[in-house]
Amino acid sequence: MSDNLEKELRRLRDERQKKFNEEDWEGALAIHDRILELSPSALRHANKGSILYRLGRLEDAIASYQKALEMEPTLNRARADLERLEAQYQQQQALQQEQKESQGTQEPTDSEEKYEPAQIQNIPQKDDDAAQELLEEWRIQRQQAMQRGDWEEALKYHSQILEKAPNALRYTTQGSIYYRMGKIHEAIASYRKALEMDPSLDKARQDLKKLESQVEEEKLWEKDKEEAKENDLPAQLENLRKERQTRIEANDWESALSIHDQILALEPTALRYANRGGMLYQMGRIQEAAQSYRKALEMDPSLTKIREDLQRLEAQIDEENLIEFPLDGEQGTSSSDLSPQERLAKIHQLKDERQKCLDAKNWDKALELHDEIIKIEPTALRYVNRGSMLYRMKKLEDAMESYRKAIELDPNLGRARMDLERIEKEMVTQEEKRQESIPQPEITKSLADRLEDLRQERQDWIAQERWDEALRCQNKIIELEPTAPRYATRGSILYSLGRVDQAILSYRDALNMDNSYQKAREDLEKLRDSEMERLRIERQQAMEKESWQKALETHDIILALEPTGLRYANRGSILYRMNRLAEAIEAYEKALELDPSLSKAREDIVQLQEEIKKNSFSSELEEEEEDFHLEEIDEENIAEVDSLALEAETEIKQETSQKQDCLFSLSGHQGEITDMTIIADKKILVSASKDKTIRVWDLQNKSCLHVLQGHKDWVRSVVIGNDGKIISGSDDWSIKVWDTKSGHCEATLEGHIMPVTALAVPSHAGKGRFFFSASRDHTVKVWDAQNYKCMKTLESHKDWVSSLVLPHEGNKVISGSLDGTICIWHVLGWRCLGVLDASKNLVKKILISHDSSKIFSISQDNAISVWDIGSGKLNNKWESHKEEIHDIALSPDGKYLASAARDNTVRLWDIENNKEVQTYFKKDAHFDKVLFSHDSLLLFAVEEENKIYVWRVLDGQEIAVWQEHQQPISCLALLPDRKWLFSAGKEGSIKAWDYSDCNKT
Structure with a gap:
């Protein structure tokens, strides 16, 4: 790509971004079309589809996504968006058809x-009113x-x-x-x-x-025409398929199922288990059908259609429209001798009769009919509904017995537990206030009548598409008797009114009442997929304008979509900005309740409590507020979002270890430094920062050679390629390659659809044809180091890829993910050799031993896992730490591994003998970084504030404590031949320390 073309594309992207910020989607589309003319790509066609969707042009958006997938079939995100848009388009078309029909x-x-x-001839010419x-x-x-x-x-x-x-x-x-x-x-x-x-x-x-x-x-219910008939098994399968198809056409499902089971026994496949589920569904055996679908997905998780069918089945299991409880528990195994068809017909007949009794408020007869249904097919949900009816009849003890029976059949029925607790409380209240209570049967009847009238009125308004009136009725229903399904219905009405944010909050209210209510969860997940990006943009715009109330309101809607510990911590950060300190503490406490690993949130609570005591703001805190709008909250760790740290008054104590000043400081970055690397032979240090720049430093002259500008968001990682060029990865989803001498950007690599989290380059001893990038989009990409083309996208992880390591021989790449897995990939065909399961704990960091035989990983379980690469098995688990481990490092000689944790310790492990050999302890010190000296004789450990401890590996003697940073230290780097350690602080400065004398002490 020529320099002129690259400049023009960069200019157009900047203009397009301005249009995005202004929500001028027509203007953004015009600019994006110009970009496509200059440099068409699959990803750009997908992005055009996203813009068209925002403009409401579904058909055009679908066409753009189809074009993207035609050019690059591996764009899974585009494929998922396309499927979602096609489903939405089909739903719209169906609705239009229904409207035409109503108008007709x-x-x-x-x-x-x-x-x-032809049919009109059979209809009388005059309107038949009846x-x-x-x-x-x-x-x-x-x-x-x-x-x-x-x-x-x-x-x-x-x-x-x-x-x-x-x-x-x-x-x-x-x-x-x-x-x-x-x-x-x-x-x-x-x-x-x-x-x-x-x-x-x-x-x-x-x-x-x-x-x-x-x-x-x-190939559902079809003959497998491609099956060859060259041996006995294919011929046998073909004969069985023909016989099965004959049975299906004759509606003889029992025989068809028996034949299909023979096919499965001969050759089990995921698709055949799916077909078995479809047959069982036709026979009314819903629970068994769901089990078959689950087996199919276990064998082949890529069967999207089967996953959708399973979701529908699971939703159907939860859908019985009885009284005001929309649960339909019509599934289960029959206890009678009726055939499936007879059983279904009988249940349908009884349900019709029961509904007539309910409409007539004949509760006794309705209960009698419901008991007959239970005799035919007893299920947990039917016992829940029986309890509901008995509650209506004010037979509270009998109702409690039915709810207990339901829970006995299905302990996961949170709804039944909630109703049972409510009835138990009501009985206690009635006993305590018996003299004040009004006769309950009369109240219940009156309440039931009012609910029924409101429900009927609501349905009438819905039929007329008078959504405001329908909402008014639904609000009254919720006032009289709030339930999870009613809040979900309210969310659906609000969505129809176009009040999407309120709909999200209503669905969350439903789940807060009953976390097991699947329909509300599914609808909320759909809204999360379609609305999360919009909400993030709105919140960021509010933050940039320092409209904190608006930012808080928008963030609360994001919380309703996805309530996580990190998002509660970010809520605390916003509340702090609004000077609502007590509420901020509550938000941080909720964050820790959901995710105890958020150590920064715990510190912020302490600082806020001190702030409340002082009842005043420190000047340092006020200064930090000026930079808050530059950082998007929910994307990062709370420690990166809002440093609420106040500079505590430090008590000067006598130390036995050395105190020394740093050699020199390098200043220039305007934000936290996220990563550093050193080109040792050229005495050059390269630093990356949240100020969106990379700086190249001359260590001999202690000056800045270049400021590399071009990224549109935080720069998270920086490495040096085998050709000496600088490679940087950013939250703007891109990777850039820079010439070290001139500071010129030689290439911009695009392909990731979320921030880049890690980069890895093979050592000079390995094969330098490739380098690798990891991203929050769950993928690892392989890039050609000569032409910078993406050679392969490695897909296996289900969550952010957090860490990459490369064995010294250069024939593998190993990735760790927040989904709790570690994948080993081989360069031959880029196939996955194995997946290591880290016990469903998110994998924070991985390292590989010098002989490439072991992988070390840390998660949230306070332990170090040691894996054997050859077998993929967990060999050992080192479990001495009492709190979360923040970092691990290998000694250059390959003998030791060091670990830093919150439990006030840094521990040294003998790799060959699988045992702990040293424990370095400092009271009230939470360690989060650790690094060995080049000769493996010293260990540097950073505690969460701003101190660097230096210990001697041999005997554990503390040699020095260095402290000059004003804010916490974010990363470390070594220049071995000078014996210099570099530390970077969150305030944006780099300090150099001489450790040559430490070995002599």
Whole structure:
């Protein structure tokens, strides 16, 4: 890429970013199209899709994502976005069809009957008011069933509509309902019927093609035409498939399942377990179907469609619309001798009768019918519903017994536990205040009547799309009797009104009441995927304007989407900015409750408590506020977000160890220094910073040679390539390559879709053709060191990749992730040789022994895990530390490993003998960095404030304590031939220390 083109692209990206900040999406799109003209790429087409989505142009956005995947099929993020957009587009089209259908009942000239002229002959010329009223009633019932996800019920009413007045559009709607039920073949038949009646229905044609493609790809219920017949097993499988297909076509599902189990026994695959789940679903054996789907996903997690089917099944298990509790526990194994078809028919009949009794407020008869359903299929959810009915009848002791039975069947039913506790409290209250209580049966009946009236009124408003009125009714329902499903329904209504932020808060209220309520969780996850980026931008804009109240309100919505310890800590940081210190402490305490490893949050609480006592702000604290808007809160560790540290008054004590001044200081960075590396033969130090720059320092002249500018966000890591060039990774998702002599940027590498967390370059002894980058986008990328092209994207991790190491022989790369796994990749084919499971603890850092036989890792479990690379097994676990380990380091001679922890200790481990040989202890010192001298004779340890301790490895003698930094130390580096140690502080300065005399002490 020429320099002129690179400059033009950089200028256009800057202009586009301004448009983003102004939320001028049309302007951003125009600029992005110009970028695409100059330098088209798959990632840029994906980004165009993202902009088009923000403009509401779904079809154009889908086309852009498809173009991106056509150019680069490995863009998994783009594929996920495309699937989400296609689902959203299909939902919109279905809604438009429903609106057309509703309009058709009121305006004959535009009615849907125009899609089927042949059928009009069978309809009387004059409007049949009774028939129209009946159709309208069925439409309302169908719509209500669809809104609560009861697709069986929706299909029943839609079939009645079709029988009464069939047309092409209604067959399209029937196909959509079948699809949601997982009945792909029935859906295909309905779409074909619609196109047979009206070939102009393009949307139906598109949906039909997708379904036919899906059936072909997944081979559900189809013959496997590609199976060769060259040996006995393929021929046997082909015969069994033919026989199974015959049974399926004859609706003999029991026989079909038996044959399918024979196929599974001969050749088990993930897809066949998925097909087994589909057959069990057809037979009404929902729980067993879910188990088969889970087995399929266990064998092949990439089966996206199967994952969606499983989610629908699990949601269906939780969906029985009984009284005000929308839970449908219609699954389970039957205890009767009825066939599956007879059992389902009987249950359906009893449910209809029970609902009539409930509508008539005939609770005794409804309970009697519900008990008959339980006799046929006893499930935990049905006992929950029985308890609910008994509660309505004020039979509290019987209700408690039913809830206990439910919990006995399924201990994970948080809803049942919550209701049981509520009833127990109510009984205690009634006993204590018996003389003041009003007769409870009368109250219950009155409450039930009011709830039923409000619910009916709400549904009427929803049918008319009068969402404000529907919300008013729902709010009254919640006032009378708040439940998790009701808050979730309120969230759905708010979303329909376009009040997305309030919808998010309402869904979170639902989960706060019942954390097991799956429907609310799923809806909240969808909103998190679609809204999180917008909310982060809004919060950042508010922070930049120092509109802290607005920032807090937006951050609380982010918290509702994803309540994590780090986000609560960030909330404390914002509250601190607003001088709401007591609330800030509460937020930090909540953060520690969720994540005890947030050590900086613990320190901030202490500092805030001191602040409250002093009842005044320190000047240092006020100075820090000026930089707060530069840092985005939730992306980083709280220690990087808001340093609430106050410079404590230090008590001067007599020390037995040496005190010495630093040799010299290097100043220039305007933010925390995040990483340092040294080019020893040239006496050059390179530092990276949160001020978005890299500085190149001449250590002989103690001056800055170059300030490398170009990154748009924090620079997190910097390494030196085998050709001597500087490589930097940034939170702006890019990697840049710089010429050390001139300071010129030679290349910008793009491809990651989240911040770059780590870089790794093979040693000179290894193969220098590649270098590697890790990112929060869960991937590791392999880059060609000559032309800077991405050669491969390594995908296996499910969370941020936190650490990279390379064995000395240069034929592997090893990555550690916050998902709790360590992956070993081989350069031949870039295949994954093995995945080491670190007991579901996030992997913070990994190291590899000098002989490349062992991997050392630290997590949150206060231990060091020692893995054997050859076998992939956990050989040892060193567990002496009592609190979290922050850092580990290997001695240059390969004999020792040192670990620094919060428990006031630094420990030295003998690698060959797997044992601890030294413990360095300092009271009230929380150590977070550790490094050996070049000759392995000294150990440097940094405690969380700003001191550097120097210990002699041989006998554990403390040699020196160095302290000149004004803020905590962020990183260390060595210049061996001069015996200089460099330390970088969060205030942006670098200090040089001479340790040559320490060996003589």
